[in-house]
Each structure stands twice: as C-alpha cells, then as structure tokens.
Amino acid sequence: MSEPIIYDLSTPGRSGVNLPAPDVPPAPLPTELLRDDLPLPEVGELQVVRHFVRLSQLNYSIDTGLYPLGSCTMKYNPKVNEDAARLPGLAQLHPLADPESCQGALMLMHELQSWLGEISGFDAVSLTPAAGAQGEFAGILMIRQYHIDRGEPQRDIILVPDSAHGTNPATVTMAGLRVQQLPANAAGEVDLAALREACSGENAQHIAGMMMTMPSTLGLFEPSIVQVIELVQSVGGLMYMDGANMNALMAVVKPGELGFDCMHYNLHKTFSTPHGGGGPGSGAVGVNDKLRDYLPGPVVRRDDRPADASAAAGDAPGWRYDWQMPAKSIGRLKAFAGNFGMHLRAYAYIRAYGGEGLRQVTRCAVLNANYLREKLRGDYNLPYDQTAAGARRYCGHEFVVRGAFDDAPGVHALDISKRLIDYGFHPPTNYFPLIVPEALLIEPTETETKDDLDELAEALRAIAKEARDEPQLLHDAPSTAPVRRLDEAKAARQLHLCCPAARPA
Amino acid sequence: MSYIPHTAAEVQEMLAQIGLGSFDELFDAVPAGQRFPALDLPPAMSEMEIAAEMLAISEENDHAGDFAIFRGAGAYHHFIPSVVNHMLLRGEFYTAYTPYQPEISQGTLQATYEYQSMMCALTGMDAANASHYDGATSLAEAITVALEVSRNRRKKVILSHAIHPQYREVVRTYHQGKDIRIIGDRGRGELVDLMEMLDSNTAMVAVQYPNFFGQIEDLRRLADTVHASGGLLVVVANPLALSLFTPPGEFGADIVVGEGQPLGIPLTFGGPYLGYFAIKQRLVRKIAGRIIGETVDADGKRAYVMTLRPREQDIKRERATSNICTNQGLMSLAAAVYLSLMGKNGLRQVGELNYHKANYAAAQINRLDGYSVDMTKPFFNEFMVACPRPIAEINAALLDAGVIGGYDLAQHYYHLPNHMLICVTECNTRAEIDRLVDILEGLR
Numbered sequence: 001m002s003e004p005i006i007y008d009l010s011t012p013g014r015s016g017v018n019l020p021a022p023d024v025p026p027a028p029l030p031t032e033l034l035r036d037d038l039p040l041p042e043v044g045e046l047q048v049v050r051h052f053v054r055l056s057q058l059n060y061s062i063d064t065g066l067y068p069l070g071s072c073t074m075k076y077n078p079k080v081n082e083d084a085a086r087l088p089g090l091a092q093l094h095p096l097a098d099p100e101s102c103q104g105a106l107m108l109m110h111e112l113q114s115w116l117g118e119i120s121g122f123d124a125v126s127l128t129p130a131a132g133a134q135g136e137f138a139g140i141l142m143i144r145q146y147h148i149d150r151g152e153p154q155r156d157i158i159l160v161p162d163s164a165h166g167t168n169p170a171t172v173t174m175a176g177l178r179v180q181q182l183p184a185n186a187a188g189e190v191d192l193a194a195l196r197e198a199c200s201g202e203n204a205q206h207i208a209g210m211m212m213t214m215p216s217t218l219g220l221f222e223p224s225i226v227q228v229i230e231l232v233q234s235v236g237g238l239m240y241m242d243g244a245n246m247n248a249l250m251a252v253v254k255p256g257e258l259g260f261d262c263m264h265y266n267l268h269k270t271f272s273t274p275h276g277g278g279g280p281g282s283g284a285v286g287v288n289d290k291l292r293d294y295l296p297g298p299v300v301r302r303d304d305r306p307a308d309a310s311a312a313a314g315d316a317p318g319w320r321y322d323w324q325m326p327a328k329s330i331g332r333l334k335a336f337a338g339n340f341g342m343h344l345r346a347y348a349y350i351r352a353y354g355g356e357g358l359r360q361v362t363r364c365a366v367l368n369a370n371y372l373r374e375k376l377r378g379d380y381n382l383p384y385d386q387t388a389a390g391a392r393r394y395c396g397h398e399f400v401v402r403g404a405f406d407d408a409p410g411v412h413a414l415d416i417s418k419r420l421i422d423y424g425f426h427p428p429t430n431y432f433p434l435i436v437p438e439a440l441l442i443e444p445t446e447t448e449t450k451d452d453l454d455e456l457a458e459a460l461r462a463i464a465k466e467a468r469d470e471p472q473l474l475h476d477a478p479s480t481a482p483v484r485r486l487d488e489a490k491a492a493r494q495l496h497l498c499c500p501a502a503r504p505a
Numbered sequence: 506m507s508y509i510p511h512t513a514a515e516v517q518e519m520l521a522q523i524g525l526g527s528f529d530e531l532f533d534a535v536p537a538g539q540r541f542p543a544l545d546l547p548p549a550m551s552e553m554e555i556a557a558e559m560l561a562i563s564e565e566n567d568h569a570g571d572f573a574i575f576r577g578a579g580a581y582h583h584f585i586p587s588v589v590n591h592m593l594l595r596g597e598f599y600t601a602y603t604p605y606q607p608e609i610s611q612g613t614l615q616a617t618y619e620y621q622s623m624m625c626a627l628t629g630m631d632a633a634n635a636s637h638y639d640g641a642t643s644l645a646e647a648i649t650v651a652l653e654v655s656r657n658r659r660k661k662v663i664l665s666h667a668i669h670p671q672y673r674e675v676v677r678t679y680h681q682g683k684d685i686r687i688i689g690d691r692g693r694g695e696l697v698d699l700m701e702m703l704d705s706n707t708a709m710v711a712v713q714y715p716n717f718f719g720q721i722e723d724l725r726r727l728a729d730t731v732h733a734s735g736g737l738l739v740v741v742a743n744p745l746a747l748s749l750f751t752p753p754g755e756f757g758a759d760i761v762v763g764e765g766q767p768l769g770i771p772l773t774f775g776g777p778y779l780g781y782f783a784i785k786q787r788l789v790r791k792i793a794g795r796i797i798g799e800t801v802d803a804d805g806k807r808a809y810v811m812t813l814r815p816r817e818q819d820i821k822r823e824r825a826t827s828n829i830c831t832n833q834g835l836m837s838l839a840a841a842v843y844l845s846l847m848g849k850n851g852l853r854q855v856g857e858l859n860y861h862k863a864n865y866a867a868a869q870i871n872r873l874d875g876y877s878v879d880m881t882k883p884f885f886n887e888f889m890v891a892c893p894r895p896i897a898e899i900n901a902a903l904l905d906a907g908v909i910g911g912y913d914l915a916q917h918y919y920h921l922p923n924h925m926l927i928c929v930t931e932c933n934t935r936a937e938i939d940r941l942v943d944i945l946e947g948l949r
Contacts, residue, residue: 002806017846019931033883040849057612061599087563090566094569119544132830133830165819165830166819171828174828258536274600277838278617279834280835335580335641335672342776355545356544359544364509367531394534426606447508447510478609491810495812497632
C-alpha cells in the first residue's frame, strides 16, 4: 500500500491546529488585495502525525543502518547536539539581535572559527557559507578578486582534475572563470606532466588557481601533493582545497601547512551535523593571510577588552564579541550569518572530542575503510591499488571498487547497489568518480563497528557470487524495498511536479 | 567522550587484517614533515559537560522565549505546532541524505513532493523546487534564470530598493563575476520609478511582497509593464502573507521566491532557513536545484523520484548554471508538516491574527505624540514607525524592560534616521503590545 498524498487525506472543515482567539479588535482587510482561494489540505493533527511517521518509515537512514555513501561521510549524528539546538536561547534567538544581546552565540561562532582554523592550519575562517558548494563559490570568488586587486585580471583559468566533484567546475563557471580540466595519470593521481604543460607558456599567466580534493575522490592521498602546490603557486596561481574529505585528515595533516591557500569544510560531513534528507549543510571556508581580507562576511571578531576597563564600565569582565565585515570582503553569501543551527552542533561535536579525539576519529575512519577494502579484495576489482611507482597503497576514509565483473557482463554497478538494498544496506555512491567506469565509492565512517563492516563485506561478496550465478536477482532488485525500481524516464518526460489539488480551483 | 565504538582488541584485529601493526602506517603517503600535527583545542568533554556548556551559552543570549519580541526584518518569531519538531526529530528523516536511491527514500521524496505542491498552492505558481539556502540565495538564483531566459543577451537587472537590503547584497555577491548591471535599489524606488528604468536590455525586475517596509502593493500594472518590455517579473514574497493576499501567480509573476522560515522554522540566529523557489511551467526546465516528480515503479505503483537531473552540477559540471548540491531538505520537511497542520483555515487564521495585531499596534503607536505610522497603505505584519529619537536609544530602553524592539532602518536606509520597522505576529499578546506602546510613550 502506498501512503496517500496529504491532499488525499483532506476533509473540508478539518484542522490540525488550535490557535488562540484574537485579543485585539479586528482591522478592516483590503478586500481588493485578498486572494479568493487557498488550496491547502484540511487534515486533523493525528492524521498529519501518522502520515509523516509512515512516510519516515519508508526512508533508510543512519539511525536505521549502515550508510556507506562515498563522499558524504554518513556518520552518527549525536543526539545531545539535537537537544542543544533546541535550547530556547539558541533556537529562539533573532539574527538581528543587538550584539550585546547575543554574546553567547557570537562567542560560540568565534570559537568555532578559531577551532576550524586550528584543525586545518588556516589563519581565518568564515562560517557564513550555507553549504560546501557555497564555500567553494566563496573560495573561487576570493581568488578571482585577489588577482584583480593585484592588477592581474587576466587570470581566469581554474585547473580542475577530472576526478573532481561536479560542484568544482560548476563553481568556477558561476564565478565567471574558466575551467581547464586536468587528466589523471594511470595511478589516479594528478598527471604532473599535464600540470606542467598547463602551467607553462602563454597559459601560465592565465592561471588563477587550482581546485583539489584531498584525499582525492578516489580516496587516495596524492603522493606528489607538495609538488602540485608548488608548481601552481610558482606561476602565480592559488590552491583551493575541497574539504569534503576532511574526515581523513584531522590531526593527520593541516592543509594550510601543506600550502593550500583556501579550503571549505563540510560541517555536515566531518563534524556530524545531520544531513536532513538532503540538507541543510554548512560550508565554512578557511584561508591564509593572503585571502583573509576577502572572506565572505560577516565574521565574528573578539575585542580584547581588559577586565579592569570593563569593570569600570559596569560590565562583566571578559571578552566582547561583535560582527565584522572583512576589509575587502567578496560580500554576503546569504542573509544573516550562516547556518547557525549547524555551527552549534559542530561546536558541540568538537567539544566532545578535543584534538586527540579528532585524530582518533580520522584514524578509525581510515581504519574502517582500509579494513573493508581488504575484506573485498579478491571479490571486487580495486582500481588504483598501487602508486605510480608501484608501491602498495592504503586508502583514506573511502575507496572505490569497480562494480562490474568480466565474467558477468550484464551486471552493472547500479545492479549491485540495488541488490545491496535487499541485504539491508544503503548502497555506496554510484558512478562517481567519473574516471572509474562502473564506480562504487564506499565510505563506512568511524562510527561503524567491525561486526557491521563484516556483515556489509559478507553481503557484497554474496552479491558478487550472485552476479555470476543468478544475475536476474540483481536486475530485479530491490525486491524488499517499499517500491521497486522506478521509471525515471517517465518522470522526466511527463513532468508531474505538483499535486493537481494544490492548483487553484 | 567519543562516538567511536572500536575496542582496542578490534583495532588490533582490523590492523592485522590489513597487514599492519599500527595506525600510523595507514598514513605513510602524507608528507612526513607535516604528518600528525597536534591540535590546540580545548580538552574533550563528557555528554553531561556538553549539555551544561550548551545551556550556559544559550543563557548568554536575550531570546524570544524570555522577551517580548517586535523584530522581524526577514526573520520572524511565529508559533510552531509541537508536531513539527517531533516529525523533524524522526531519525529516519534527519539522518538520511539526498534521495539518490529512491526505492529506500520514498519518505523524503513524497514529503518533498507535498512541499512543492503546497508552495505552488501558496504562490499560485505551477512548479516549485526543493530548495535553496534561504530567501536571499533564491533571489540570486532567480536572476540566473532570468538571464538564461534572455540567453544572456539582456544585461540589466532591476531590483527594488524595498527588497531586503541583505538580499540585494547577496545578489551582488553572486553575480560579481558576470557582465551585468544591477540597478534600481539606490534611491526612492517607487514602483513607477522601476517601470521607468525598463528597456529592451532588461532581463527582469524584482520586487518584494509585502515590501521590506511591510506594505502590500498592487503589482498588476508593474507585471504588465515588465512583460510588455519582454522581461520577467520576480516577486520575493513572505509565504505567510500569501495566506491572505493575492498570490503572485495570479497577477503575472514569472518567478516567486522567498524565505520559508515563517512556515514552522525557528529563528536560530539566522539559519538554517529555507529558500523557496516557484515558477511558471514554461520555465521549469531552467531552474536549478532539486525537483521531485511523480512516476511509477516496475509494478506500476505510484512513486517519487528526483527528476530533470541533467540540469544539476554532478552531471552537467562546468555547463551547469548553479553549483547547488546540498539543499535545505529538513527545512522543507518542516514547512510541509507545518502547512499540513495549518491547512486552509489554520493558515488563514494565523495570517489574520498577524494582520489584526499589527494593525492594532500601529494604530496605538500612531496615536502617541512624536510617533507616526503611515496608515494609508495596507500592511501585513510589519510597519514603519517614525520615532522622536534614535532607534538605538529606544531599543536599549525597551531591552531593559524585557522587550526586543524593532529593526533600525537607518542601518541601511540613510534617509530614514529615527525610523523603526516593527513586526507583530500571532505570538505577541495584546498585553505585550500595550506594554510596548506604554514604554514608547515614555520615550518621547
């Protein structure tokens, strides 16, 4: 049975709320400006509750099972952080409160700025980007403006490896710059010869910078990262790091110390703020001294007010926090100052671990990925298993397997993914990165136990066997989910985006 | 404390499986000189300590739970039925991600489709996406669509000065890399002035409804004039005001965007909020962001799926018009639950409570010596008050009396010193309003 659409549960005259009676005299309404009809459903409170609870039960989630969705870091979202987000002093705080009325919130943001800077080795951080993609956008806009201010407006090329997240090239276009794609070498690393070529001759003076993901979207540490950074910077370009994979780096290496000029953080990945069925995210951006004046604003500044002066003024001693627009800011990225509800959860998360604890997060995330990868060796093809020099190679917090078998030609990565649903797991990321045909990108995260990883490995091995013996099981999968495979072509051809009952009568 | 479940024995066993003796060997590809830096962070805390710390921080803030609040200006304190929060706290909703696997994401997908439908109902438009980060970024993305519609031939964008100042700043941030002109938002900016700026190079005109000063204007003539010049009309609408007032789809808006926060989303110091985006059918393939469509599964059963995917950055890459990836999924769920509970009659009731209380407050304040409100133009739940003193002084006095006063318009509108934008919602009781009026009277 399908769950009916909310409009199908509607009965004229029913309502799901109790509102107070008016306690002021009514004012006349401007009749010529009023609408005639308001086609919303009419449903009782319990019926609304049941509807959405039933819908929730059609979802797979971290709270119900292992969610190895590569590049998304689907780790446990601590419950105490949800409680914190609902404290009235945080949830009911107006964004345009006078600074004296929101010192707690400003202090929290200031601390988070400095902790994120410490974790990644950057001088300054802005929390305003609403998502990773907005952090990227901020980064590329800062790089663009930096070159303009130095009298080099011709620098309009951003180098992007072909394994990059789609947001990287899309961001470059949005910022009005050009993408030059860089191929990977046979080991899945940046092709240094191709990079040298891009950074030479006439092209060199057009290089604005390069975007890199670290570890790469293949889950691999780039062995020549230092050379890549030096090469791009030697021709005047700046280095942007896509921080989506920061879960593999905490207290292992600071990107700022490696020489990156700028990076974004995904608080909803590394720092456990919930993914919410698609969002909200939060994409803080960190920079070194070259770019700090260009940060999107506002950021939070701390005034070093001496205790005795504040005592004289009758205030409590301590710091005073206030908003600040950086001197050459690229501007505001959204109204107000970022997704504060995510900032406070990330703050609580970092508070739970401390520095050594975050190192343990990274260690266990990388351990889990490597362990699972070893359990799959022999049953699945593991591309880029060796460095260009032929050495053994460990993965970061995620890894790619090829979701296809030479002796089971009709089976694709998508079939393996769908069959995994029947075994009770969320599938990995499919068909990304694009440079591996039939890619399955697997990221178990540190919050999963060895037992759960063993079960996932067992299921994947069983599916590899089924692919040869009973491939139809894979093609027909999933068979245990609330619905079977969907007709996606029909959805795009006959666009049906709005319930007819929601349109005016 | 830690959310990592590993025992020491398990770690050893797992390392052995990989053929290693220690964690550190896993990171041998990281440059040795920079490997394993110490992090200078405060020491780890237990759950009890975290709860206490967060409570202490929250109590350092003056919030709408303890104070009577009359501040809006783009973020509003409204009643949120308890059910909304309980639904958001379903782990199946908030710990899922983007519904890439529709077979096990029908909950998110159907709820999102219902959200899209109810936003169409409110705005009078044909389709809505789900969603942008907030009202400001949805306006910025509407400009991208309007430029695309003109195939980037038209280079002029007209923004009314009565659009939220921060939204206009965000538009400029988003489009700083493009060869376009953004005009109209400096100066007086009456509707008729906007019409005079129109020409064959104008891609679009954007206005706010109610405008930033709270007034509801008749936009029919503007719509006709913009269309006659071949541009698009973009309306930034407060969705709660649409419970009462003519939906922009009815007077010819091509794109309706805005801040969904009034629909069941708490203030939370500015985010996460919800950028809604609704559009006419003929433009639907131009829009960015997530769109859910109805289809059938292999058995012919009704089901929902992300559709028009080839527009999106993960497929179209550098040819995509927006890099949006993460949306405001949980916030659109909040709006869907809120609108389902309120329904046709409840939402109207909320709208009327806002309208009547704001009008009551405005009339009371307008009677005070030294204060004046323009009562000739209709408004929804916000109105502008000319005051006898600087707003900072008035707000400081109000705060001492437990009242969060209005928004100081002089911060962005230099021609409006001593002008306050006051917001009154269903949450403000008559007693609170009377107290506000009393205090203002004493501050002449």
